[in-house]
Amino acid sequence: MNNLLGLAVLATVVERPMHPYEMATLIRARGKDRDMGVKWGSLYTVVRNLERHGFLAVEETVRQGAHPERTIYRITDAGRAELADWARDLIATPEREQSRFQAGLSVGAVLPPDELAGLLRRRLALLDEDITAQREMLDTARREVPRLFLVEAEYELAVREAEASWVRSFLEELTAGSFPGLDLWRAWHESGRMPPEVAELAERGRTTD
Amino acid sequence: MNNLLGLAVLATVVERPMHPYEMATLIRARGKDRDMGVKWGSLYTVVRNLERHGFLAVEETVRQGAHPERTIYRITDAGRAELADWARDLIATPEREQSRFQAGLSVGAVLPPDELAGLLRRRLALLDEDITAQREMLDTARREVPRLFLVEAEYELAVREAEASWVRSFLEELTAGSFPGLDLWRAWHESGRMPPEVAELAERGRTTD
DNA sequence: CGACGTATACTCGCGAACGAGTATCAGGAT
DNA sequence: ATCCTGATACTCGTTCGCGAGTATACGTCG
CATH class of the missing domain: 1.20.58 (Methane Monooxygenase Hydroxylase; Chain G, domain 1)
Known part of the structure; x- marks a missing residue:
């Protein structure tokens, strides 16, 4: 878990439960995609990883018309903790990044x-x-x-x-x-x-x- | 080919033919590994790719005692051109990098x-x-x-x-x-x-x- | 009213990257 | 004489990222 898209996801879903596509919309609306250098191809992978680590949990899965199923996730306590820890680390620790x-x-x-x-x-x-x-x-x-x-x-x-x-x-x-x-x-x-x-x-x- | 280790390799082997491990030593000695954020695990992959693209060519392969074979590479004209082009691009085009x-x-x-x-x-x-x-x-x-x-x-x-x-x-x-x-x-x-x-x-x- | 663009919502498979491992040899310490 | 460390030289397997593809619904313009 060191894909920054994960951080954006956590920071978005902390507000209320939602499905991945809605996260994407919000992340874009708030301009976080720029800050994190988001590649949207990784969205569903990242969300699944966050679930695997216990930072997100499935709230419910609904289906609407002939659309594919939408899985609604909510953040867990561990997820909230991870969000804070992750932020702390990024802010407090300067790292030599390659330009x-x-x-x-x-x-x-x-x-x-x-x-x-x-x-x-x-x-x-x-x-x-x-x-x-x-x-x-x-x-x-x-x-x-x-x-x-x-x-x-x-x-x-x-x-x-x-x-x-x-x-x-x-x-x-x-x-x-x-x-x-x-x-x-x-x-x-x-x-x-x-x-x-x-x-x-x-x-x-x-x-x- | 957008692994910066490749650039470091080209910039090193342009001087004279050598084998990958020697490139690594030189790159380290000149501190280029910092500038490029080099991960040494990718060295041989990157060199092979450069060869596949015709930027490097095998000069000879020698064996010394029971050591594994050393493959000596030299830069091609295409390689020299690529080195310059790559440098030009990196210098002239600012890109939003994620921090x-x-x-x-x-x-x-x-x-x-x-x-x-x-x-x-x-x-x-x-x-x-x-x-x-x-x-x-x-x-x-x-x-x-x-x-x-x-x-x-x-x-x-x-x-x-x-x-x-x-x-x-x-x-x-x-x-x-x-x-x-x-x-x-x-x-x-x-x-x-x-x-x-x-x-x-x-x-x-x-x-x- | 049909056709075309755009938003919604998600899947898949390739392929680069890299951590970890392997094996030999040289030289100094014990 | 043998042990150990560090340099030499390279390979492999797994993971992850992500570009590209898929398919439905909705609005709107002619």
């Missing part, structure tokens, strides 16, 4: 510096668009929704802004030419392959793990 | 505000520790490694710092009592369950997707 951008940066040297600069400019433009859009959405939402239910969005925005500003400053070093070793770096890419003596330099002083 | 913390925050209301504050304090402490450690590591590394190979670490640090500072400011609002709706929120948790009329408020104005 695609970081991965990209860590192989950034395989591209010539000027191309890299172009890519970063592109990223920055998209980031800025996204930031304005999100900021606008937040401002709209604040009129109807208490801030309590918007903190995740505020957090996301803050992180995005930090990323944008980091990219901007890196980009400035690249375009101003003040980034150390720029010429050398450009030279490898102009004249074929990277010299192996440089590769050795890539080994970093790794003390902590 | 555990954000998920936690988005169900933060299931915890009473004072407990949440405690958890955030704990997170902040751990974050601060981590930040100092990383900063120190970076400073050490900078003495031996060109900055070009440290940008990912600089980026990571910047993001961490932004997170810490967001948490700090949220925490201040909570402890100073200036967070809107604090009393109401506290009241639900003291007196049983969350009133359903509040749940309705959680639906946010969702325009963009």
Whole structure:
């Protein structure tokens, strides 16, 4: 059980018993699907797993017309406890999460510096668009929704802004030419392959793990 | 092929032909395993996939004593192209990645505000520790490694710092009592369950997707 | 009034990922 | 001389996620 969709399900069904499809609708309406990166294909699997672990229990199964049966679940005491524990853990324990951008940066040297600069400019433009859009959405939402239910969005925005500003400053070093070793770096890419003596330099002083 | 371990493999074997275990050693030595969130159980699967796609080719297979056979791979032209394309994509295209913390925050209301504050304090402490450690590591590394190979670490640090500072400011609002709706929120948790009329408020104005 | 889109509600099977296991060898400690 | 630890090098089986598919009902537009 480390699929975050499970958390969204628990947080939704805690309100009142309901069937999976209704959970999905509510999760979507509250925008939790974004926060959890939900893939709907896993919904029924996840719900069944939660039941297997005793966090949900079947309340009843009803049938309506020729529709398939709907199974209505309710949360158990264990489920409520799990919901709280899960939330506690996610909030209190920072974990090194892998970011695609970081991965990209860590192989950034395989591209010539000027191309890299172009890519970063592109990223920055998209980031800025996204930031304005999100900021606008937040401002709209604040009129109807208490801030309590918007903190995740505020957090996301803050992180995005930090990323944008980091990219901007890196980009400035690249375009101003003040980034150390720029010429050398450009030279490898102009004249074929990277010299192996440089590769050795890539080994970093790794003390902590 | 969207396992980042594959990117690390390509970025390593581009230097010279080698066998999988050697790739693993190099990837670890260069600290790329952190950036990519590598699980070593997938190494051989990933290498075989890269070969299947024509990005790697078998150079030779040697046997040494009673050790299992070692298969030595080299990168192909297609592989080099894929490496560059992959890097380009990761760098230029920002993507909404799901963060555990954000998920936690988005169900933060299931915890009473004072407990949440405690958890955030704990997170902040751990974050601060981590930040100092990383900063120190970076400073050490900078003495031996060109900055070009440290940008990912600089980026990571910047993001961490932004997170810490967001948490700090949220925490201040909570402890100073200036967070809107604090009393109401506290009241639900003291007196049983969350009133359903509040749940309705959680639906946010969702325009963009 | 029929046809087409969209919401409702759920199932299935492939396939990637990865934890755990296996087996050999080198070198230092006892 | 033998034990043990840690590095070398790779395999396997299970689990889980999830994309794609299925089938009915409802509304609406021409």
